[in-house]
Amino acid sequence: MEFEVNKVYNGFKLIEKRKIEEINSTALLFLHEKSGARLYKLSNYDDNKVFSIGFRTPPYDDTGLPHILEHSVLCGSRKFPTKEPFVELLKGSLNTFLNAFTFSDKTMYPFASRNEKDFFNLMDVYMDAALYPNIYKYPEILMQEGWHYELNDKNEDMTYKGVVYNEMQGAFSSAESILIRRIQQYLFPDSPYKNESGGDPDYIPNLTQEKFIEFHKKYYHPSNSYIYLYGDGDTLKELEFLNEKYLKDFERIEVDSRINEQKPFDAMKEVSLEYPITPNEEEKDKTFLSLSFVTGKSTDAQNYLAMNILEHLLLETPAAPLKRALIEANIGKDVFGQFDSSIMQPVFTIVVKNSNIEMKEKFKEVVFDTLRKLVKEGIDKELIEASINKREFEIREADEEGLPKGLLFDVKLMDSWLYDENPSMHLEYGKTLSKIKENVKTDYFEKLIEEYLLNNTHSLLLSLVPKKGLAEKKAEDIKRKLSDIKKSMSEDEIENIISQTKALKKRQEEPDSKEDLEKLPLLSIKDINPKAEVLPIEERALDEVKVLFHPIFTNEIAYINLLFNTGAVPYELLPYAALLSDVLGKIDTEKYSYSELSKKINLSTGGIYFGVEVYQGKGNIDEFYPQLIVKSKALCDKIPNLIELIGQIVGKSKFDDKKRLKEIIQEIKSRSEIRISQSGHLISSMRLFSYFSKSGAYVEKLYGLSYYKFLSDIEKNYDNRADEIISNLKKTADIIFNKDNLIISVTTEENDYSVFEKNSGELLKYIGNRKYNPVNYEFDLEAKNEGLLTPGNVQYVAKGYNFMKEGYGYTGRIQVLRTILSGDYLWNRVRVQGGAYGCFMRIDRTGNLAFVSYRDPNLKETLSVYNSVFEYLKNFDADEREMTKYIIGTIGKLDYPLTPAGKGERADINYITHLTQEDLQRERDEVLDTTVEDIRSFDRLLFDVMKHEYICVLGSEVKIKENKDIFKDIINVFE
Template structure:
């Protein structure tokens, strides 16, 4: 289709065409003739088509109204009048992405699918949802997704409930997340960014239904929209669909959604804020120190990339000079930072964790002194080249990490378009990098530091310090507040609250009408590819070295994995394997100090990781597993030999007894693990529970669970007492693992490249130790513990699970996951219970778990899990609904894989002995699942639940008040 600039196509005028060489796409920029809606199409040969519609939604307060609307518009609309069309789509679509996101200044609704029919179905539901939501008809949607009073009887305690309310209580429970939400409040106090678009739990309950409706009326109009299309779809057909079904019915509307600029400060802004820790917790070295610099407009394309490089240079890499200086001067145990280029004005942020309030001035002075030194003396050229290479490699590889590429591009477009800039500038980086490379050794980055940091007027300095018992104080105040609210209510008002609650519950309990469910567009089994996609995998032996080969096109990027069997480590020392992976590459070697090493790695290798992994063995019905230590790297093909040389230096010649460096790394690691426990509580709970059930579960928990955190705390305590025996242990662990006898390599690329790289791998293997190693067994499952893991968080993560005979595993259990996660559990735990998320998991190895995420309840959720067998006994849906569940399950199985993910998947199948026939058989089991199959799982689930294996992580007081736990573990 030859589109001409200036012509209109289905109501959209083509304003510009541009070729984007960097992403191999043709860009078309349209504006709707009537509404002035903006639309961009990126035409390329990617079959994973993306549609998104976004609205500029700057908040005027911190009630979270943009966030609550994002949830609520997906709860039924004009054409699709069911309680949750979004959930119906998750259950029944072949989507590769389906979600909605609230940002500080925009709300976006993206979908993706490789199936054209499905793509239009998803577009239809989403466009109807944003323009014609049922929020105008049903206040109960606001009550469910936002907040409401919870009161069943007049004598009951009055409480707050709501999905977003629970979600944001979880977010605010993490000190890291809390700080990040306070930064714009202080640094951008004269703009809308001073308000929290996600919602502050202290203010969410101030939002009225009328204000909620008014916000939607104001901002959710085509005149305030930014529409995006990506992929190999028919552009003419897409434009016709959007206009003829939706935009033609709207007129132009003037909408004031302007985002203000922050004024120049008169002086540095300083603030002290507090976060809660336990009453009996030591508050030493628990303070966060933070400094922020407002840089420039996000639409400045050169700075958009240049400051990302500078941020990596100064703070991200292990040898980053600013990070190193702060750690060396012992200002903090952990230093992080970022360049936030997703707002109207970009911001460079530095955070020092595990510090003291008394070190505030030292923190500030060290930052300025070090940056002045770098400007005066120049930044090391290797540091510069390493960071430029790192950022540019990531851009060119375009690894999207689970997101469709089109969505990544939409995000970059909005980073300029939303603020009136060139919408395509951030997708065109060739000229920027040419300029940077031509000037990078001539004071380019030093000039950026001088102009945008040292001479910056807009600087903020925040101290966030611990307050013992603050969370308990806030909880007590909240109880008192609710008690006071209730006392001031008349009998009529109390009856109204109870009546509204009953009306909400009635809506939640009333099944959608079949005729309404049938209106939600769906696919048929004929739309499914019956054949599973199998990653080509072949084991080759080259001069005594085993190499797994995956033959597919990688655009001349090598994906290599060096996998070392790690059964050579005794069971009591398993956590040292993970510690080795966390430390190696960050210490000096015989040839390089750790700063130089970091630079050499980033100059020559696109990305490298050190990861211990255990693979189940599915060749039989026993519960055996095989642990490995995997070194994965990706590089340009012409850099593989140098990459292997560097990795050899790291694994063979690391010097482990640098006491000060070990102290720094362990301290930083402990800090990061603390954050992980709060932010990923469901995974901590899941791993802890699996450790009760299987030997592999116990092994994994020592690597990635609470046990590893406790191990690191113990190591940190020893180091603080000048006990550095850990250095000898690490050296011993490395010498045992990095042995030629343990190595199985993997390579992904074409045959010609394999021939070259395989020889290099053989040479690498020839330099390894070649000794006979002892092999250990791991039979250390913990047995049923039923633990409550105590934190200062305000919400909970609740799990219950068990183990089943893995010979009973079938692909149909994937369908059961879909049904439970998006039907029974969704309705009981999320919709009615107010949790942010809930999952069911049934794995090939026979492990099973039910998990909730940011959950206000504990017992109520466990009771919901116990109700699963009864639900299955009465499970009865028609053939059409069953087909939807099957299609939704296939969607999960068919998520498109990036090249690196494809390589990892192929390796995992090899090590787990999962054959192509097994994958195909499980796919057929999914497709053939029917009502009888699902009912037949009742006994299996009863058996799993009867083990009474329970674990919950969350609020200390709530967990201690429950009598279901045999043990308590405190996380301080």
């Protein structure tokens, strides 16, 4: 229907209506007259509908109140009183996204679903959770999700426990996280931004139930809300639902949640802080140096976009002049930037990693000298155009892995809407981008540098210096503090803590009543499409090279991927396959210097990326398909440019520049350290798989801890081994880049395929004709059972084995088992009762299975939970409604909506691994037919997997050494 401005629809007055051409949507801005709720609808033809309710939530202090509340409101509500309706939805909904986010100044509760009935079910639960949470009735919710004193017996030591407490212990274990958090703290000393909305573990235990409730009462009112709807849903029906079910029951009030602007500093501030490293690490080359600048306001649309482009231009590519200057001055081994536009006053940050504190003044000098030189001599206009093109391609594509397009738009519009400005400001980027493009030939970007970087006193020079023993001292301080607190308590107070601990455990262990569970809305099996999606794929050929064509509407973008089988690379060169993928595109080719190459890529394409992948087979334990993949995308009229650039990189890269190669290796090692710190669950489970699986061992050598150790070794001994490294890279490239082991994948529309076909000869002339001779890899498979030491305060505990080695086969029903164990047994025992941030079951079609925890305060206790899983399954029971929920949740994960590029890539994987449509349909049928008896029957499988005692734990040095008896080897991760 046609909506008219100033008319009222189900209590919502339409304030503004506009067509946003850039995202092909009609935007409707409403105000709910009775409650004061704001609502923004982006109406379009996207069936992946998105909803979010958000609140402006400036933090009072560092207790993490907004973050803990974000967790807690999802722990039961007025209409849905189960202890964790959020988890029930994760287990039993067709959602394509379901989560909640805490930002520095706002809290958002978004979800997405393609099913209308599911969409309204989820909206009901989320609205009730936000407005009527059970936090008022159960203080145990704050204890569980935030923090509490844990004491089971008056003679034992008292400890801190809580999901957010442990999550933030993990976050504050990462130097990069500490750096970014402290930058905001010191730049905004008179603003809510000085406070840690996520929570600082040192201060989380100061949060009281009274402050907790007060915060919800103040900020979680519709008058302080920002409701968002996106997609092809019936807008009138959505408004009616929100009004009738919720908003009509609230009166409009004044909520003071304004964020005061920080006054600029008179001079740059300088701060030096410490961060923990393990006692065995070297302190040399471990300092972070950063310069940060507050750059206007996020409600200045042109400045918002221009500064984003400037950050890319100066710091994000091999051609970036500020990055180059810092690397060449040997200030540090890695340089990166960040433009944080998700706060009212955006921050532009320059970071040098793996430096030393003695370089601080030189760092500052090189930054400002380089910027002054750029202003005086002018920035390379091609470089500016390349960065603009890169950002424009990203904005237009709006494709971020794991996030629905509608959610990305929601986050972006909050960058102006939250600060009482036009919500569509950053979505209607067309005119803003045109103005910026018009200014390319002027000194526009040079003036931005002058105003916001060179002459900006609202800035901070922050150094983060490594210190051995800091984590151990912190652990001891906490232990001592808790001991002192306990000593100061009376007998009655101690008994009260014991009673509270028991009450919490009782609540956690008691199952929800059937009556409460049935209050949660649920789809039926009839709401599910019984047919597995058919992904378009056509097998073609060009000059005897196989082409997989995926005819899909891509809005005139061509996605061209080259998949080279790396199975002929000798065992001793395997890490070089990964190194090769990390180096390509960053070194000179015969035709271009690496700086020119970077400019050309960003000018003509949406990006060219390189990576190693290992695709698992189906049913054969030792079958896997290793690939080096060249991923690329460009507008169809730029296909000739794209192909020429790919050809140059793949066929004509020059590996001989020793200085440049060393710079790249240092950067790759630095990024690997960040990945290990932030994704310990992936590192520990990858390492675990390498103990008992050929494919797991192969993967681990290419991007697990083994690859990091390889990088550390070649960086440390680079000067003596440079010729050997160069020779091995050349050998590896010669083996990989050949037509005989190549498949080309093209995803675009049929009429654009001819453009690729016409230019394909230009690509193939760069690729060799060497015969593909696969290697039969032999790996040393054994239960190494390692403890991997890091300076963190939490663990990532992995245990598993291959169930096919025990005689079991893969079935779709094991996917339902994963849903049940991840969302029920592991969630309750490891997260809810154990205090970890998360715990998952990982599985693949070759039988590899693992349980792995995330930011876990425990170790042996978690392994005990894993060992008892067979007992849970032996006694597993669920009524028809519960089984339906588990099945729907499993199908929801199988049916995650894919982008056009994603559909092409998924179809490629299925083709390479010989996974047929019949296989996919059989798996789906098995999921849909799963019974309680099927789940119970997995008890033996899990018993047989767990009895092998294959474990790997990455985490705290203190905790691992306390439990050293369970490890065969203890390894320092960082050196």
